[in-house]
Amino acid sequence: MPSLWAATAPSITATPALSESLSVDVAIVGAGYTGLSTALHLAERGASVCVLEAREPGWGASGRNGGQVNPTLKHDPDELVRLYGAAHAEPLIETVSGSADLVFNLIERHRIDCAPVRKGWMQVSYCEKGVAGLHARADQWARRGVPVQRLDARAVAARMGSEAFAGGWIDGRAGAIQPLAYARGLVSAAQAAGVRVHGRSPVTGLQRQGSGWQLQTAGGPQVTADQVVLATNGYSGDLWPGMAQSVLAANSFIVATKPLSGHAAQSILPGQETVSTSQRLLLYFRKDAYGRLLMGGRGLFDDPTGPADFAHLERSLALLFPQLGALEFEYRWAGRIAITRDFMPHVHEPAPGLTLALGCNGRGIALCTSLGQQLAGRLCDRHSPFAYPVTALQRLPMHGLQRIYIGAGVAWYSLLDRLNVN
Numbered sequence: 147m148p149s150l151w152a153a154t155a156p157s158i159t160a161t162p163a164l165s166e167s168l169s170v171d172v173a174i175v176g177a178g179y180t181g182l183s184t185a186l187h188l189a190e191r192g193a194s195v196c197v198l199e200a201r202e203p204g205w206g207a208s209g210r211n212g213g214q215v216n217p218t219l220k221h222d223p224d225e226l227v228r229l230y231g232a233a234h235a236e237p238l239i240e241t242v243s244g245s246a247d248l249v250f251n252l253i254e255r256h257r258i259d260c261a262p263v264r265k266g267w268m269q270v271s272y273c274e275k276g277v278a279g280l281h282a283r284a285d286q287w288a289r290r291g292v293p294v295q296r297l298d299a300r301a302v303a304a305r306m307g308s309e310a311f312a313g314g315w316i317d318g319r320a321g322a323i324q325p326l327a328y329a330r331g332l333v334s335a336a337q338a339a340g341v342r343v344h345g346r347s348p349v350t351g352l353q354r355q356g357s358g359w360q361l362q363t364a365g366g367p368q369v370t371a372d373q374v375v376l377a378t379n380g381y382s383g384d385l386w387p388g389m390a391q392s393v394l395a396a397n398s399f400i401v402a403t404k405p406l407s408g409h410a411a412q413s414i415l416p417g418q419e420t421v422s423t424s425q426r427l428l429l430y431f432r433k434d435a436y437g438r439l440l441m442g443g444r445g446l447f448d449d450p451t452g453p454a455d456f457a458h459l460e461r462s463l464a465l466l467f468p469q470l471g472a473l474e475f476e477y478r479w480a481g482r483i484a485i486t487r488d489f490m491p492h493v494h495e496p497a498p499g500l501t502l503a504l505g506c507n508g509r510g511i512a513l514c515t516s517l518g519q520q521l522a523g524r525l526c527d528r529h530s531p532f533a534y535p536v537t538a539l540q541r542l543p544m545h546g547l548q549r550i551y552i553g554a555g556v557a558w559y560s561l562l563d564r565l566n567v568n
Contacts, residue, residue: 147450149210149479150402150434151326156259158330159337161203161345164367168342170194172525173361173371175349175385178208179510180503181377182332182343183518184525186252189339191526196369197341198361200348204329206381207510210481212400212430212442213325214420216267217246217512218317220489223286230535241520241533243292245512246319248519253323256338258331260324261435265418267320270302270311276424277313284315293318306421307414308466314424322420322432325511352385359499373499373525379514380482382504391541392492393484393505399445401459402477405437410469414439429462438476439463450480483508487542491517494539501525502539 161177172188174181177199185195199205219226219242226235246264253262271277277298284294297305298313305316333343351362352374361369376382382390406414415421420432431441441459450456456478463473486492486505491513494502503521506513523530 147479148477149326149400150438150440150477151209151213151324153477154436155209155324155326155330158203159334161199161333161343163346163365164198164344164363164369165365167367167369168196169370170196170342171371172196172373172375173198173359173369174375174377175361176206176377176379176381177203177329177333177343177345178206178377178379179329179332179514180379180506180518180521181375182329182336183515184375184377184503184521185341185343185518186332186336186339187519187522188525189336189341191522193522193526195336195341196371197336197343198347198349198363198369199343199345202345203333203343204326207379207481207483208329208514209326210400210479211325211398211483211510212420212432212440213322213434213511214267214422214430214432215246215249215264215321215323215511216317216420216422216509217243217319218509219491219513220507220509222283223290234535237531237533238535239290241516242513243287243290243319245516246321249323249328249512249515250321252335252515253328253331256331256335258328258335260327260331262321262323263418263435264321266316266318266420268297268302268305268314268316268419268421269424270297270306270314270421271424272311274312280313280315280424284317287317305415305417305419307416307469310466316419320420322418323511324435328511349385354497357499373501375501375503375521375525377503377518379504379506379510380484382484386496386500386502388539388541389494389502389504392494392539393486394542395482396485397445397449397480398442398483398508399450399456399459399480400440400442400478401456401463401475402434403439403463404474404476406439406470407437410471411437413469414467429459431463439467439470439473445480450478453478483510491534493517493521493534493536495536496539
């Protein structure tokens with residue numbers, strides 16, 4: 147189903163299919179945020195780079211997400227310190243905290259036409275018990291100098307235009323963009339830096355060749371590279387054994403209304419913040435540059451086949467904002483996100499010169515852009531500081547049952563949300 151972003155993004159620069167064999171320093175498979183950011187930052191360091199994409203750049207989750215730029219991980223700062231120790235956790239926290247700055251700086255520096263807005267992100271709870279946890283989260287970030295505010299029910303209602311929530315917090319670092327336009331802007335920036343970006347060039351084979359690697363494309367040409375980055379995230383296939391089986395590829399569904407107008411519409415998110423609920427099966431919503439109201443959340447494991455698959459989101463919008471009356475929806479679409487078992491981004495180095503990077507768990511815009519910058523530094527200099535954990539590649543047990551996993555998880559988390567259990 148066509149997305150709002152595909153309908154409104156500026157045209158992409160030419161990314162023709164690979165038509166001749168070539169040799170580069172680094173070959174990147176996947177032209178989403180991770181691959182494009184890695185390519186851009188490598189080229190700025192003087193490396194020769196080729197990006198190979200099976201469809202067109204931004205075709206996957208990078209062009210289908212909700213457009214929220216949130217510089218956080220699923221784990222709070224104190225939890226990261228507990229998990230990794232302060233020596234490893236603090237550089238990671240600092241890097242993630244600066245990831246929104248990186249995104250908006252790239253947009254400004256490369257003049258990317260993607261409707262950037264930086265008015266903050268609200269995370270809200272329906273119940274007082276949940277609000278206490280969100281206020282504790284805000285306090286952790288505040289101790290690290292982040293511009294945050296605790297919000298009570300009245301403050302949330304004033305900012306959001308809905309009285310459904312008991313409170314929450316707002317993170318002033320965050321914002322929103324047109325996500326496919328941002329991906330296409332990264333393509334242009336990378337090309338200007340000398341990167342070769344080739345769409346419609348699926349990689350069908352990857353094998354070690356001497357001290358480097360050889361990539362075979364479906365069209366016939368080959369790419370020889372000293373180093374390879376696989377950045378296919380929720381759309382990973384069998385190019386490297388176990389990669390696709392290390393994550394759950396879950397669908398996130400999104401709906402967008404027609405542009406809203408009138409006094410009732412003006413009462414909703416007048417400050418242009420983005421919003422997520424704190425429940426396990428979270429909802430996320432915002433307005434776009436034209437006044438459309440968007441909402442995203444969980445969906446079926448299978449790709450949607452019609453409007454009925456999005457009815458749960460449309461009902462949620464109607465319940466949150468009854469002042470709007472009957473809503474007309476203009477776009478409905480879905481994209482796959484890669485969920486890891488520990489809800490952390492995964493970087494693996496299973497062979498010399500080969501890096502796998504995936505699993506942004508719904509934080510893709512800021513996190514993948516940051517991860518790409520960090521990977522570029524690591525590929526150019528193994529002694530360069532690298533904030534993200536590098537771990538062994540591990541398959542999820544009985545990954546072939548992921549449809550059942552996700553269905554059972556949705557049912558379980560839905561029950562916990564209804565019972566209000568932490």
